[in-house]
Amino acid sequence: MTVMLSHAGTLRGCGVLHGGGINLGAPVGDGFALVQAPGAQGARVGSGTGVRVAGNGYALVPHISPYRWNTLDLDPAGLPMEVELLQTSQRVAPTAGGIVRVPFEVRRERTLFIDATDALGQPLPFAAQVHSEDGLPLGAVGQGGVIQLRGAQDAGALIIDPEGAARCRIEYRMPDAPGAYGLSWSVGVCVPQRLAAASASL
Structure with missing residues (x-):
């Protein structure tokens, strides 16, 4: 997994290249997470963060605290009727400078x-x-x-x-x-x- 940082003028961001594609987001901190929720495109991660699951089924959460438990919530509001989140909350405790993959189980049924x-x-x-x-x-x-x-x-x-x-x-x-x-x-x-x-x- 490769992290690429770039900036142009006052714009700064981060891109993470992984097995499922590439996801963009805000600059990362000492710890960050890659939420994996295939089928839940558009679901919001947390509240007030503006982070949503992208079209490839992943979302980049740029800031989580290292060496302590962090709770990541997935909001099902606005998802199609055929999409069911089998999990809506996960806890992770990353190391400093590390990235954690956080999988959520999603079932898609018509x-x-x-x-x-x-x-x-x-x-x-x-x-x-x-x-x-x-x-x-x-x-x-x-x-x-x-x-x-x-x-x-x-x-x-x-x-x-x-x-x-x-x-x-x-x-x-x-x-x-x-x-x-x-x-x-x-x-x-x-x-x-x-x-x-x-x-x-x-």
Whole structure:
């Protein structure tokens, strides 16, 4: 990792060349950090610093105190819905003149909102369980029959209330482009299905 300092007139700055590219920032102090948060481009590091995660998924924090614990926070405000920060805070204690790499875990999953109704056009029951066709729990029906599906595929199907009287199957498809506010919406009708045990007894 190479640090390059440059100045022109009254402008001074720092560039750090590393395996993920190059990041620019203010002149560094006795200790500095390289935040690694791939997928969280635009997230603010700390408060009031003006440092944000760049397009390459890294951010240069030019001043942290050596030989003591420093807390680095990553603010998720303004990130797209499909980006989830699994960590928002890290503690590091660098040596004087050293640089530390601070990785943050980021998960990026497409989120689809499904405005779902039953066969009669009524909203699905609030809090009814939502499973994949393979039986994996995916959450519950929200208010107004809206299902928030994280990790949505291009197309698929869901089972609603898999062990209850309201059991039904709904197919979904991701839209070609997000709608208002950058959210992806779909509509669907949940087709009633009999429970396997009930069908076997007939």
